[in-house]
Amino acid sequence: MYDEFKQLMQTELTEIGISLDDKQIGQFYQYYELLMEWNKVMNLTTITEWEDVVTKHMVDSLSLIKAIPELSTSQASVMDLGTGAGFPGIPLKIAFPGLHITMLDSLNKKVNFLKEVMKQLELENITAIHGRAEDYGREKKYREQYDYCVSRAVANLSTLAEYCMPYVKIGGMFISYKSGKMEEELAQAKGAIKLLGGKTEQVIAFTLPGGDAERSLICIHKLESTSKLYPRKAGLPGKEPLK
Numbered sequence: 354m355y356d357e358f359k360q361l362m363q364t365e366l367t368e369i370g371i372s373l374d375d376k377q378i379g380q381f382y383q384y385y386e387l388l389m390e391w392n393k394v395m396n397l398t399t400i401t402e403w404e405d406v407v408t409k410h411m412v413d414s415l416s417l418i419k420a421i422p423e424l425s426t427s428q429a430s431v432m433d434l435g436t437g438a439g440f441p442g443i444p445l446k447i448a449f450p451g452l453h454i455t456m457l458d459s460l461n462k463k464v465n466f467l468k469e470v471m472k473q474l475e476l477e478n479i480t481a482i483h484g485r486a487e488d489y490g491r492e493k494k495y496r497e498q499y500d501y502c503v504s505r506a507v508a509n510l511s512t513l514a515e516y517c518m519p520y521v522k523i524g525g526m527f528i529s530y531k532s533g534k535m536e537e538e539l540a541q542a543k544g545a546i547k548l549l550g551g552k553t554e555q556v557i558a559f560t561l562p563g564g565d566a567e568r569s570l571i572c573i574h575k576l577e578s579t580s581k582l583y584p585r586k587a588g589l590p591g592k593e594p595l596k
C-alpha cells in the first residue's frame with residue numbers, strides 16, 4: 354500500500370512541478386494514517402479512499418505553488434485560516450519545510466488532532482491555534498503579521514476576505530482555494546476586497562491531476578492597511594457579508 358501511495362503522490366506532484374524525498378512521502382503517509390485513525394472517532398473528512406485523499410486533499414493543498422512559484426525555497430509566514438484537519442497547512446509544511454505556518458480553527462478537537470500530527474511527524478515552525486478568525490484578527494500578535502493568508506473551503510469569498518485580510522501584511526497576499534466556477538462569487542466580493550485594503554490581482558484556474566476536479570486560486574494583493582473596523586464581531590462577517 355505504501356508503495357502505491359508513494360507512486361501516486363510522485364506522479365501527481367510531478368505534474369505540478371514538485372518533487373519530494375522519501376522522508377517527506379513517509380510523512381504524508383503517516384499523516385494519511387493518522388487522519389484515518391482519528392476519523393473513526395471524530396468528523397475530520399468525508400474523503401476516505403486513499404487515492405482521493407492524495408489527490409483531493411494533499412496534492413490539491415500543494416497546488417498553491419501555481420500562485421507562489423517560489424514556495425519551495427520560501428521562508429514566508431503563512432496563516433491557514435479554518436484549517437480543519439490541516440488542509441492546506443500540514444501538506445504545505447511537509448513539502449516546503451522553510452515556511453512558518455500558523456493553522457487556525459474554531460473547533461478544538463481538530464486543533465488537538467493537528468497537535469498530534471505535528472508531534473508524530475516532528476514538524477517545526479508550525480503551530481495550531483484554537484479560536485475564531487474574527488477574534489485573533491484583532492490581536493496585535495496576529496494582525497498584519499503574515500506574508501500569506503490561505504484558506505480552503507471555509508466561507509464565501511466576501512466573508513472570507515473579512516476573515517483573512519486583517520492577517521496579511523501590506524504587500525502580502527490572501528489566497529483563496531475555490532472550485533472552478535467562482536466568477537459570480539468573485540464579482541460579489543469585489544467591494545469587500547477593496548474595502549479591506551485589497552485588490553484582485555490574479556485568478557489561476559486549472560484542473561487537478563487526475564483530471565476530474567476544477568480548481569481556482571484567487572490571489573488578492575494587500576495594498577493598504579485594513580481599517581480597524583474589520584473584522585466585525587464574531588458571526589457578523591458570515592451573517593451579513595460586506596458588499
Ligand code: SAH
Nearest residue numbers: 435436437440458459460485486505506507
Ligand atoms: N480547510 C479545511 C477545512 C474546511 S471545513 C479543508 O479544506 O479541508 C471549514 C473549517 O473552518 C472548519 O473546521 C471550521 O471549524 C472552520 N471555521 C469556520 N469558520 C471559522 C471561523 N470564523 N474561525 C475559525 N475557524 C472557522
